[in-house]
Amino acid sequence: MAVWANALIQGILLGGLYALFAAGLSLIFGIMRLVNLAHGDLIVLAAFIILTIATWLGLDPFAAMLAALPIMFVAGFALQHLLLNRTLGRDLLPPLLVTFGLSIIIENGLLELFSADSRRLHGGAIETTSFALGPDVAVGVVQLLTLASAVAVILALNVVFYRTALGRAFRATSDDLEIAQLMGIDHPRIFSLAMGLSFIVLTIAALYLGMHANFDPTIGPQRLLYAFEAVIVGGLGSFWGTLFGGIIIGIAQTIGAQLNPEWQILGGHVAFLAVLVFKPRGLFPRTTD
Amino acid sequence: MIKAVSPPAAKTSGYRIETRTRASHAVTAVASALVIFLAALPSFAGRGIIEELIFVFYMAALAQCWNLLAGYAGLVSVGQQAFVGLGGYLLFALTIMAGIDPLAAIVLSGVLAAIFAVPTALVVFRLRGAYFAIGTWVVAEVYRLVFAQFRQLGGGTGTSLGPDITNTVFGIDWVKSMFDVRAPAARDIISYWAALALAVGTISLVYFILRSRLGLALGAIRDSEDAAESVGVDNWRVKLTIYVIVAAATGMIGALIYLQTARISPDAAFSVLDWTAYVIVIVVIGGIGTIEGPLLGTIIFYLLQHYLASFGAWYLILLGALAIAVMLYAPKGLWGSVVGRYGLTLFPTRRRLVVQKGALRSYRQEA
């Protein structure tokens, strides 16, 4: 019984990480119906940037992540402003293929710069600190911090979306692009701001990606898939749904791993496909798209 | 459903619906000659050329398949590696475990891939547009992880086809004596013919689908999904049909690829880079939504691969940048730009209304 309880708890904590992966993707989905196929690679890119800052300036990963935030916000804004805004329109192919091309460029650029070696963000003492919840259940501090950060990020996104003028503009643009312009909303700028915000979230995700486990330039696409699954399982258009979606994928993975160590990833995918078959609009649907 | 466009009065009133153009008759003749030439090539070309052309043929075939799916049916999949890998693994299973002749196994793999495609479609068709794209990728990952579980097929590390299988492929003895070559070269020649047949087959398949009622329905869907529904096109069924046909063809191509390499592993067989990313680059550069585009794209891709692949990561960065540049500056691709400028078409699939002499006058009089 204890092993299953442990699997469940570890799954919930892992879900925090996946929710962080997913939140930035969900944000972009919601505002401009853009599916960013480079999202996973961008998380890995952010992890390498944090690593580089930490190494150069001798900072711990948390401080390095804070230093990376403004850089990544500007990078996201610029990416949308210079490249992705030009691909948005009725045809779904251009944004898909441009972000797919971007994914290939980032992955191979990182391989060229950093080689295929595994890296890790070392957080010092908290990395190995954990406390026991029971005889066989222990919870790592990093894992707890991940889940707490995921909840904090979701809360913050909800405040931005539902309590600020910018959030109203985000939702109005998502509802009706033409009428939004009549409100004086400069939609290319709104999209660029949204991508900047998405980059901030994915940089926070990158910190925990690097502290949870080893990473190398090739693991991006897998993170994209977990993030995507969390978004769809949670239901499009709801940040809390995305958090729960992440947790469900996390639990499915740890339960899969408990059954057979080789089934961890498969467990998450199967849960995703099951939701798709039985509840195609996700478990917590909000919008009708 | 759509009725064929042939009103009974068509002949008398002097209208015909035509798809062929004069240029296309010439193209048919040239293409036939080219195919005969390529079929005869092994009698005088070296093994190196044969192996390069096998690669060109199967990439061209994969590109046609993806183009039919994404360019004509609007199903932008980034998970076609699912069916390449599936075809490859089915070939290994059928030859190793069931002792079926490899050539027969290629065909059978296609049939089985089509059967697998039906439940797959029922799941991924619940997602639309861009979500569909990532959904197909997830499904391809599921296929990869599941095939890694089969110990009989080598599990996660994969397995090889022994010479007892590859050297007994149908017709090998005849090829050996005919061309006076040893078993490995004879095997290549048979794979070469199979690849040529698959390439020509997929091109013909796409051509004939586009000229059939199914093609008419696809055109209607491409113009407007809602309008197509309103004139009685069952969008869902049309798309399912295309998805399953493409899965069958892709599965056969995958089976051939892994008969040729004689070694399979889950990571290679279900590689998104090799079997989807490259294919997308080919189609996008060449021109999506045309039959000629993917062919042109394959040639360009082959040249890039041939001269630049040794640059490794930089080569891939270049491919990614090229795809982005084409999408931004020439979204119809190279062939699309040519057609846009000169109206040239080798494989005419558009229906043109041909008005015969005198028909207009009689129309005016009636009016």
Place this chain on the structure above:
Amino acid sequence: MALLETRGLTAFYGDFQALYGIDTMLQAGETIAIIGANGAGKSTYLKSIAGLIRGAADSVRFEGAPIGATSAAEIMKRGIALVPEGRRLFPSLCVEENLLVGRYGREAPGPWSLGRIYELFPGIKTRRNSASTTLSGGEQQMVAIGRALISNPRVLLCDEISLGLAPIVVRALYEALRHIKAAGTSMILVEQDIAQAIKVSDRIYCFQEGRLSLSGRPSELSREQIHLAYFGT
């Protein structure tokens, strides 16, 4: 100088020409009505002014500046607000948010504020936290007008605000327009309900198949003239 002026305004949808050289003029404080049959180009005219359809810069002038090629968002910031045909409220925003989003691009001082709009349309104040999709057509139209008004525009463009609404509701909306006019806002009303439009307008323009067929003060135009300009027969 006119507040807003169109000179030789043309508009195309692909190959189809919807407007053929429209010359109109709006003075500060004035209300004009654009009338005409379906397809006469009235909505296209408003969209061209609002920047949803862009053309030659010189074809539309606002406070003397050419805005014919300016983006819709920028035009709104300068002080032209459009109440679109069919109301088009944002479904994922509640009533109050729909009003507030109207001043995203422009917050100019003036007679209109959230409180004043609730005074103008008391009915929607009680529904302020409701989803905009649950409102009646008339209430939605009130929110749409309030949404355009809250930025204190110099010119308010109204596209068929009476469309599909009961006569009693239409009368209430036009009563509100009188208040808006009295507060100093200039207006261009596109209407098929000629009787209502004429009552609040200082001048009218009649469109027919993309061309101006008649203009003048309501008092100076006869019913027959308007009828002829409207239907063309």
